[in-house]
Structures are given as C-alpha cells and as structure tokens.
Amino acid sequence: MKDDARALLTDVARLLLAGSAEGVFVVRESVRRVGAAHGLDADLLVLPDQLILRIDDGTTSTVDVIETMPGLSLRRLEQAKQLVTEMHAGLSLAEARRRLDTILAAPPLYPWWLRIVGVVLFTACFAPSLVPTWTELLTTVALGAVMGVLFVAFTGRRWEPLLPLIGSFVVGCLTLTVFAEAAYATGPVMLMLPALFIVIPGDYLSAASAELAVGRISAGATRLVWASFILVQIIIGVELAAQATGAGRQALFEASQPGTLPFWFIVLAWIPFTVGLALTFNASLRNVPIMAALTMGTYLLYAGFAKLGGELVGTLVAGAALGAAATLLARSPALPPRLELVVGGFFTLTVGSLGLRGVTALIGGHPIVGAQDLFSFLLIVPTVALALLAGFLLVRQGALDLPR
Template sequence: MRRGPHESELDALHDFLRELARFMLSFSGEGAEGVARGVRSVAGAYGARAETVLVADGAVLSVTVGDRTLTSTVTAFPDVARLDRAVALKEFVERVRDTRPALPEAAAGLRRIETLPATVPRWARGAGIVLFSVGFAPAVQPTWYEIGTTALLAALVATLTVLSDRRPRLARVLPLLAAVLVSLVTLGLLRPGHDHGGPVLIMLPALFFFVPGDLLSAAAAELVGGFLTTGAVRLVYALVLLLQLYVGVLLGVAVTGTPTGALFDTAQDADLSRWVLVASWAVFTVGLVLAFGVPWRAAGWVTALVYLSLGVQAAGTALVGEVAGTFVAATALAVAADLLSRPAGRPPRLVLFLGGFFTLTVGSLGLRALTSLAGGHVLHGFHDLMDLVTIVTAIAVGLLAGAALVPARGDQT
C-alpha cells in the first residue's frame, strides 16, 4: 500500500524527532525534564504531539499527527565532554522552532552538529584538564606544595585522558587507570611528608576531573523531583565512578607497600594569600572551558556564575553555617542559570550551570570517606560520609527551590 501525505510526513517527523532525542540524551546533559521539553517543543512547531518516557540512557518516544501515532525506543550514553555541541543544539532547536524548516533540511542540520569538529585541539584539552585541577587545588589545601604537585599529577592524568579519546573501551575504565597512576606517583615518587598534608589530599585535585560530585547531586535532585528512574541510574553510575577512583588509590597503596593507615587526610597549614585563592577560580574556569569544549563566547557567563556561587556560599556559610550556605548558593545558581539561559542565543542552562556546580560539588568527600575507612580511621570516615549525604541533599533541595522560584519555561528549551 502507498502511504498518504500525512503518513509520509509522520514517518519523516518521527525519524527526525527520534534522532533529536538521541542527540539530546548524548550531548545536551539537560536531564529527563530538558530532553522531554525540547522534543515536545520541536514536535509542536510541526503540528504534532510528542511524548517521552525517559531513563538516564534511553527513551521511549511517541509522535502523534492527527489520529496516527508512531512509537520507538532511543538509546544513548550521556556525556558532557563536548559542551560546544550542547550550545549548538540549543541554537538549532530555537531555529527549528521559529522557522520550521523542511524536515530533510532540519535532519541535515542535526547531522552537522553531531559531526562538528572539536573547538580546541587535543593538546589544549589536556592543558585545560591541568588548569582545571590546579585551579581547584587551593580549595583542597591552600598551599604552594598542593599547587605544584597537582600540576605534575594533573599533567599525567591529562596525557592519559587525551590518549584515551580515540579508545572508547579504555575510556570506560579511565577513572580507575588515572587513580592508579596518581596513587603510584604520589606514594612511590613524591612521598609527601606529614607537613604536606595527607596523601589523599595531594591526589584529589588531579583526580577532580573524574570525581562524580555533579552526578551525585544531580541524581539527588532528580530523585527529590520525582524522576525516580533517571535519578536512581545516575546515582548508581556516580557510585561506580567513585568506586573506580577508590580502588585505583588502593591498588597504588598495595603496589608501593604503603600502610593503609597513611591514608588519613590531615591538612597542611595554609600559606597562600586570599587573592591567590580568589584568582585560582579564574584558572579553574579557563581549564573548564578548554577541558569541556565550552565556546569562548560563553566563558564570561560561566565565570560570572562560578564567582556568584562562591560568593553566595561564602556569605551564607559565614551567616548561617555550611549546610544552609550551600543550600542558598545552589538556589541562587539554579535561578541565575535558568533565567540567563532563556533568551535566544544564550548558552544552555547546563553550560552556565556546570562551573558553579563544580564549586559546590562534594564528590571529593566520598573519596576521602572511603579512603579514611580503608585506612582504619572509622570515625573520620563516617564523619566525611555524613558530610557527603548532608551537603548533597542541601545542593539537591537548593536546586529544586531555585527551579520553583522562577516562572515555568513552558515548551522552551
């Protein structure tokens, strides 16, 4: 039987929306709500209705035109390594929604975004990972020794990461390999003394690129917000990444013959000025832009929200304590990122949000807690675990509060 014009249009629209959903799952990092809203808005521009049922790495898509409905499944592994694609995707969805191009033209535009060349060369991404780690180092220990060792260790991690870019199978265990490498060099070569702080604190900034604090908090936010499946999957995935780092550190301990009791995370006295601490977050932001492929035209927005998060958190902590200060900072970050991302041509919420989110992230507490427990420091380890649960919850609830304070987006992306 020959298909009528409406049937052919439905087939073409369904194929396009299925690819759009797959692309958003892969590269936008917007989560369940963002993917559903984006696909629904584009379908509405073509006079159709789209419904999605989402999990963290897949979706069931139903597209309806008139009295006909087509349903299919989509699978994709979520990734935020190329945020330039997230920026291009938001601009593409805005353009499709406003101009409604012919479906073959729209599908070709989507394919062009998927094949965009990287905004920075591989060596620059490696340099970004180093700057990202070095900029974060003073937040772990505000010392010149921490910055120097982080530069060395992060250079090794960056080299390993860049080499794995074209080896997907290797990339799946990259956190484990990076943790083993950092642990071996720290414990076998650097051998920091007691006056340099605990060895885990020396390792942590170089591994921060892999610490899943953002995933932990995002999972908590989705669970609290009612997206139970996506939240649970993200939580399990974050824990798997954290356990890879933990096992990698322990393998280094075993190979070097280091007593596990040495994993107690004592901190060295600060020897950095306040201005160095403030400037370090600018270095961190430049590293984030390079490491995650953020377009330079969005760098100013990212930097502004990094310092907004830091300022609100510092003021809130001074006034009402760490937990409440983190809650207020997460709320302010969510409100600012949501409102600033809405005008056409602005970077998507994920890009604006990510830098500030890293300043609040607490995944490092999870690694510190596990290594303290492995070293026999039970009370200290459980104290870190309680801090992890408390701060993650404060961030998640703060994000939800921020979302509730701004007007609904409707069908915007």
C-alpha cells in the first residue's frame, strides 16, 4: 500500500510540475499536502522542468528525479486541482490512482480545427488593445489563422521547441510581403505582435520574477534564462524574415497610428479573446464567464489607473487586484485553479511584447525607440510579477512556504 501511495504521489508531482507556469512554490506546497494526507513525509527541490522528490513513510525513504516540460494545458490544471483537493480530504488511494490515470490519458479537450479557431480569436481579439484600428484587427485574423495552423501542427511533436522561431519567421515573411502596405502604416512589428503573442513567454517571465521575489533563486533564474531564450528565438525569426524578404533591418520600425476603434469595442473584445484562450489552451468553456470577467476587470483597472498615475501604477493596481481576486476565488472547489483565473488578465498587461519591440527596433536602427521599449520591458516584467504576488499574499491563508 505504501508503495502505491509513493507511486501516486510521484505521478501527482509530475502532473503539477507540467502545469507550473505560475511558479514552483505552488507545486511544493500541493505535493506536501497530498503526501501528508496519505501518511507520507514529502520534501522537494523544484526547478521549472525538474523536481527531486524525497518521500519518507516512516520506515523507508526514497528519492525520485522527475523531469517534464512546463506547459499550459488548463483542463489538466482544473482536474489536478480537484484531484489534489479530494486527496487531501481523504479520497481513497485506488480511486485517486484511477482518476489520475484518466487525467493523464485524456486527449485534448477540443479537436484540432477548433483550436485553430481559438488561436484566431485569441490573437485577433487581443490586437485592438495593442493598435486599435480595423487594419490591425483584420490583418491579425489572417496572420492568426496561419499561426493557429502552425500551433496545432507543432504541439506535441518533436519540432515543438522550434515553434517560436518558425512561427515568427512565417508571420514575419507574410507581414513584410502580403501585408506590406498595412505594415508600413502601423509598423511591421506591431502588426506581427498579436499573432506572435501565443508564443511570447510573458507568463514564464512573470513566473520567473515571482520565484526570484520569494527566494526561489535557482528556479527563477533557470526559468528566466529559458523564457529569454524563447524571446530570442522570436527575435531571430523576425530578423530572418526581414532578410529573406529583402525588406532589410530598416523595415523593423514602429509607426504611430491614431486609434479608430471605440473604447467599448476594445473592452468587449476581451470576451471572444477569453473564448479563444479557452479553446487554445484546453480550458472548460463553463469557466469562460468568470475568466472573461476577470480579464475585462483587469483591463479596465489598468486603463483607469494608467490615466491617473501612468502605466506602472496601472499595472501595479490591476495586477494586485487580479492576484487577490483569483486567489480568493480559487479557494472554491467549484471554480478553476488560480493560474486559469489569472492568465486572461495577465495577457492584458502585455508582458513580453515590449521586449520583442525593443530589440527589433534596435536591430532596425532605431536606438531611441528601442531603448525606451526595453526600459519599459525591464520595469513591467517584475512589476506584473510583484503585483500578482502582492495580491496573492494579501488574501492568502497561512504563511508561504519559503526556503530557509
């Protein structure tokens, strides 16, 4: 029986690690709680892609090394939250094993074609918040469809690690050729960004900052390097596209274009955006209303306080409110896990896009604009992470399990 409990805890740890885009400190706490519910003393050393799990049942102590690639399958996170909650409440070992095997064996929640639709909604409905014009919106529908096909074709296959590079190259080539006129009006990078947002590692950058803030230095530094490398892949892909199409580096500029879409349209666009987010990352559609409400609320708070006190103030207030609201709501067993509640609102704060804009502007020979974007990037990334962490700590019950 102890061996079965030990094997179950190891597999639960692997499942939680695979969905640890929010930070490894959440994984450590959940695994220790589940172990205690089955009479096991568990301790962990957790990195973004690996954990060392020590399990002691009072007579035997074992150590397992678990490796997995972090991802964002929201349906699995929903099921993992429910399973962990019920195991902590005394779910039998046999039933927990049956439920876990079902979770691990389940196919994606939606068919491939619906996930492509999801990527189109995700990218196109994000576009108005970046450049509020019909040109940006309509162009992103086409570029998002291309990115959706690539996303579905690469996910779960051996070429998946190169999706940021290949996706940015394909989107860059289309932007600089087929949509060259629109790119000239809005700036090529700004036209590419919504379609590329699905591979921009903003969530990992933010999680890395949060891990560093709570003293998980090894995990935070490792995740920061990995996220930065993904961002570099995207930059290389855009640079290759500029060279392959003959447009050259000078084509990578930012243009200022007045918005033509009304504010209410931008706010309401977050609703289909959230539907696209759910379809893309396999979240249950029944959770869309609460996810959309948090996403729209975050954007409205950000927009309001940014007008009053600037972008940094807006980010702090909106991020802290989102972190607190998501933490409170996630306490209910009937509601989604905290990461699923946070992720839509997190995307509204556009972490990661400023880094891409800044570097490409520098490559294109625009040092002032590039430096401004990079400076904003260096401020916004930790600001979002600290704001979400502050909201989490504000309403959290009990002390956070920090390294001593």
